[in-house]
Amino acid sequence: MRSLLLVTAILTLPFSNALSSGLTLYGSQGSRSPLVNWYMNELGVDYEMLPPRPNPHPFGQVPVLTDGDDVIFESGAILLHIANKFDKAFKPSHTPWVVWANTCLDPICFKENERGQVIGTSLGKPNRKIDVLEEMLGQSDFLVSNEFSVADCAVASYLNYVPLFNPDASLSSIPNTVKYMSRMASRPAFVEAFGEGHAGLVQVKCEEFLNSSGGPAGEKKIFGIF
Ligand SMILES: N[C@@H](CCC(=O)N[C@@H](CS)C(=O)NCC(=O)O)C(=O)O
Structure with a gap:
């Protein structure tokens, strides 16, 4: 009887490891909080997910993470904490x-109006930094040491928001970046x-960009299976 009670107690323990990790992330799929979810999923870190509001962010924004008594805001700061x-x-x-x-x-990915609404993107237009990124991604599958890392979570998340917020944007001028976006997605x-x-x-969208990039026909055909 005693051991049955013990087994029952173990089986009914809160298996949400979120409770044991002490991490709570406030956000939603429509915001930029998923970039934090992505990294924690990659690492197998458990956390509790709560809706955007109410939240403890000093400016009321998301994402915001609590780790015990610590409140961490700014998506990059949250990634670095994790x-x-x-x-x-x-x-x-x-x-x-x-x-x-x-x-x-x-700011390259999202051009915003004074009310913070996304009104366009500069990605895909001539830009010295994006040209460097494009060259790097032609030589390596990932940003640092050819291994997936938090660097990719940060950079690819922003890149991959672009087709969502700017369905008319064309990224066909940066095919290596587009392939990277597809790999990450x-x-x-x-x-x-x-x-x-x-x-x-x-x-x-990545497939569309590559098909209209004017690259070699063979390159277009293999897209989707690299
Ligand atoms: N630089 C901040 C931006 C945070 C941000 O703009 N969050 C948006 C959602 S993606 C938000 O909470 N908007 C509502 C508001 O500003 O009240 C970060 O990277 O965390």
Whole structure:
């Protein structure tokens, strides 16, 4: 009887490891919080997910993460907190990409009006930084040391929002970046975080961009299976 009670107690324990990790993420799939979900899914970190509001962000925004009593806001800061705490492969050379995504790539990907609404994108138009990124992604599948890292979570998340917010944008001038976007969107942890709709749209748009990029015909044909 005693052991039955013990087994019952164990089986009814809250198996949401979220309770044991002490991490709570506030956000929703329509916001930029999924970039944090993506990274935590990749690492297998458990967390509790709560809706965007009410939340403890000082400006009421999302994403915001609580770790015990600590409140961490700004998506890049959240990624770096998770990296420091849980990612055994985290390296100093990943940090600049996370900061770059928030400070430099964000305004390239999203042109906003004074009310913060996205009204366009500069991605796909001539840009010195994107040209460098395009060249790098022609030589490596990932941003740092040819291994998936938090750097990719930060950068690819922003890139992959572009087709969602700007359905008319053309990225056919940056095929290596487009292939990278597609590779990242095919990762199961990405699909789980952003949702099948978002991931599927990225794939469809990437295929369109590559088919109109004017690259060699053979390259167009193999898209989708690289
Ligand atoms: N730089 C911030 C931006 C946060 C942000 O703009 N969040 C949006 C959703 S993606 C938001 O909460 N908007 C509602 C508001 O500003 O009240 C970050 O990277 O976390």
